[in-house]
Amino acid sequence: MYRISVEDNGPGIVRRKIPEVFGRLLYGSRFHAVRQSRGQQGIGISGVVMYAQLTTAKPAIIISKVEHEDVAHEITLFLDVKRNRPEVVKEEVLIWKGEDGSPKKHGTRVTVDVKGRYIKGKQSVYEYLKGTAIVNPHARITFTDPEGNKMVFERMATTMPRPTVEIKPHPHGIELGTFLSMLKETRARHLYTFLATEFSSVSTMKAKEVCAKAGMDPMLKPGMLSRNDAAKIMKAFAEVRLRPPDTNCLSPIGEELIRKGLKHVLGGKAEYYTTPITRPPKVYSGNPFQVEVGIVYGGDLPKDRPVEILRFANKVPLLYQAGACAITKAISSVDWRRYGLDQRGGEGIPYGPAIILVHVASTKIPYTSEAKEAIAPVPEIVDEIVLALQKAGRMLKTHLSKKKKRGKVREKFELVQEILPEIAGKSAKILNRPVPNLVPVITKIMNVVWIKSSISCDGGVCKLTINTVNYTGGEKELNLYTRIPREVIGSARFAPEPDEKHSDGRIGWRLRVKSGEMHRVEVEMYGVESDEISSVEVYFDGINPVHVIGAEPLPGDWGIESLRVKKVRLEGGAHGE
Structure with missing residues (x-):
């Protein structure tokens, strides 16, 4: 048997609604709402309460507090399956305090005892919460498993996602039962005004066109329509060209x-x-x-x-x-x-x-x-x-395709770099002349930008050198990036100064290199041992990657912070029985 407790810091639930929300199936709040939302359709949490009492015969305990009230309400209840009504067995008011001992301003906590099997792996609770945290970075999620391990998915964003806007139902997506309910609940006095005001993408002109297609008097009172009349209206909807619904009711991940x-x-x-x-x-x-x-x-x-x-x-x-x-x-x-x-x-x-x-x-x-x-x-x-x-x-x-092409260019470049100096050296020796400048020759053969990096360390000082040589026929502009230990970003010396410098160690330069010339970047880092910085990755962008050798294109996750998961071992062991 496991005791499951879930708590949030949401707006809370008012006292009179708590028994209905947790102790009544199909007690929904968004059957007519058209917006992207997890909603409350009355199946999820009330189903959990029912499963808990069926497997353990124990009630659910709910604590909730709304912001404008001084106290929280704790309600212990069962779900009467025969009557589909909540059965409250205990109720208290209390000062609800958080982990730090301070009173909670608002939120809800539900606790149930269930029989089940705790699994690990890809279909575990941990993986579900990790996936939730990834696409909801504004949330901070704390999870304690049955073995007493506490994992905290830290909040990665300080701004809330754009709230979705609720829109009216679109005629093409409405169900007959919902349509009949709307006919009974509307305050509209005429059928055509009901259609024009209760649905999205329906103008007064379109509403009258729908009535004509259905053979209905547009001045009829909505409440007078029969089931057969409603079916005629819905059939007419399908025959009339309507605009698609608004999309500001959606919230993509981004x-x-x-x-x-x-x-x-x-x-x-x-x-x-x-x-x-x-x-x-x-x-x-x-x-x-x-x-x-x-x-x-x-x-x-x-x-x-x-x-x-x-x-x-x-x-x-x-x-x-x-x-x-x-x-x-x-x-x-x-x-x-x-x-x-x-x-x-x-x-x-x-x-x-x-x-x-x-x-x-x-x-x-x-x-x-x-x-x-x-x-x-x-x-x-x-x-x-x-x-x-x-x-x-x-x-x-x-x-x-570009990767394959770059591989071939790299092989050719390495071959040219190996053979040309040998040929030039031997030819110069035979002719008794100085070795010629090979840059123009390599430029004509290769048409590439060569980036070469090296690190040397001595006495606690490490020096990173990045040389960029332009073996193309024209001037090239590109951005160069690398990352050094964040601990030394503040004390490091740069030549030239980077155009970008971040606290996590990311640095970048905007380069302009003329044909046949070399641009050098140097970084001196103090208090770093050679084994701490044995290699540094160099990246670039702003130039066709096919023409660059010696560095990798800037990765798509550059500058994106990873999800932070903090793990804490709690005293006291497992929470399951």
């Missing part, structure tokens, strides 16, 4: 968080990040939705295993039922052989050193079941995911 999520899952150095793809918002059955995709390739990822897939719906990780999910089906339907990954028969999950992240945001995610474990393969959604994957795949293909 490019930076997609990169951050991929970086954290990867753990090590990446070879390439595709630019995250955000598709234009589309509509299925009148419900707005938007697809985002990101791919990371190479690095330390295994080459002989299926690619790792990260699935998200409305910023919530999906860990189960992968085979039934629209995301998995879309990935399997793409011919990844065209983009550089192995795939048997051109279908199925591809193999290769890659991670694919897909996020679907919608006002109404079409889950395969109430458990919300997978997205149903709605054709419109699958098609949008495929288009986003194909665009990201084309970026990956371009990268791999």
Whole structure:
């Protein structure tokens, strides 16, 4: 048996609503709301309460406080399954204090005892919370496992995401039962005004057109319509051309968080990040939705295993039922052989050193079941995911093509660097002349920019030297980047001074190198031992990577801070029984 406690610092729940929210199934708050939200449809937490009392016969304990009240309310309750009503067995008012002993201003805490099995690995509570933390960086999440290990996913952003705007239901996405309820609840006096004011994308002119198509008098009172009349109106909706719903009700993850999520899952150095793809918002059955995709390739990822897939719906990780999910089906339907990954028969999950992240945001995610474990393969959604994957795949293909070309150029350059000096030296000796300047010759043969870095250490002082030689026919501009230990960033001496300098050790220069010339960058670091800085990675951007040898293109996660997870071993051991 496990005791599970979940606490937040949200707005809290007013006293009269607590029993209904936790002790009544289908007590929903957003059945008519059209905006991206996790909502409260009355299935999740009340289902947990019911499962807890069925498996352990113990009640749920809820503490909640709203900001304007002085005390919190603690309610102990069961869910009466026969009547679908809460049964309150105990109630108290108290001063609710946090871990630091100070009174809590607002929030909710629910505790239940359940029988179950605690699992680890990819489908664990830890992985679910990690995925949640990655795409919700404004949240600080603390998790204590049954063995007493406390893990804190630190807050990575100080600003809240843009709040979604609730819009009115779109006629193409409305269900008949909901439509009948709206007819009874509306204050509109006429049918056409009801249609024009209670739905999005319906003007007065369109409302009258719908009434005409349905053969209904637009001046009818909405409450007078029968079920058959409502069905006629809904059929007419499908025959009238309407604008798609507004999309400011959606909240996508965003490019930076997609990169951050991929970086954290990867753990090590990446070879390439595709630019995250955000598709234009589309509509299925009148419900707005938007697809985002990101791919990371190479690095330390295994080459002989299926690619790792990260699935998200409305910023919530999906860990189960992968085979039934629209995301998995879309990935399997793409011919990844065209983009550089192995795939048997051109279908199925591809193999290769890659991670694919897909996020679907919608006002109404079409889950395969109430458990919300997978997205149903709605054709419109699958098609949008495929288009986003194909665009990201084309970026990956371009990268791999450039990588192959750079490899050939590097081989040629190394050969020229080895042979030309030998030829020049022997020719000069035979002709009894000085060795000629080889830069013009190499420039004509290679047409590359050569970046060479070296480190020398002596007596606690380490010197980093980066030489950039322009073996092309014209002047070249590029940006040069590297990273030194953050402990010495303040005391290090630079020549020239970097154009960028960050507290985490990242530095960068904007270079302009004329044809046949060399630009030198030097960094002196004090109090550093040679084993602490045996090698330094050098990156570049602002120039076609095919023409650069000796450094790597700037990675897509440069400057993005990784998710911070702090682990603490608590005294007292396990929380499970």
